[in-house]
Amino acid sequence: MVIILSLMIGSSTLVVQNLMANRNQEFSNIAYFAAESGAERIIWEVRINGLSEEILAGCAQNSCINFSNPPGTPNASCGPCDSSNIYTMPVTGATYQVAFSSSTVMTMFKSRGTYKEVTRSVEASFEF
Numbered sequence: 001m002v003i004i005l006s007l008m009i010g011s012s013t014l015v016v017q018n019l020m021a022n023r024n025q026e027f028s029n030i031a032y033f034a035a036e037s038g039a040e041r042i043i044w045e046v047r048i049n050g051l052s053e054e055i056l057a058g059c060a061q062n063s064c065i066n067f068s069n070p071p072g073t074p075n076a077s078c079g080p081c082d083s084s085n086i087y088t089m090p091v092t093g094a095t096y097q098v099a100f101s102s103s104t105v106m107t108m109f110k111s112r113g114t115y116k117e118v119t120r121s122v123e124a125s126f127e128f
Contacts, residue, residue: 024118030094032120034113037089038096039124041067042109051076053128056100056107065098
């Protein structure tokens with residue numbers, strides 16, 4: 001009887017651990033897609049919506065992008081990375097924030113997506 005009980009407790013522990021790992025993987029995927037959304041948003045702002053190199057030239061290294069809401073008016077700006085430039089995805093509630101960094105040749109952005117306790121990042125770089 002004790003052996004059967006020990007086997008059942010051991011196997012239930014394994015099942016619970018696997019369920020938690022699957023949940024964390026799901027959270028990781030959602031955080032990654034939120035980060036990807038931030039990268040897509042900044043690329044759209046630059047290529048389609050008119051966010052110019054001149055506007056970005058006034059941005060400090062590692063400052064965050066403040067997007068206009070709703071999209072469509074090219075008045076994005078840079079500011080400190082705080083809660084004012086964290087954007088929430090409508091369905092999942094995941095968030096993203098886009099930071100700016102630049103070198104002399106390439107313009108780089110780092111988008112950080114967060115869902116629950118999980119954070120993932122995506123970097124995008126391009127030339128004007």
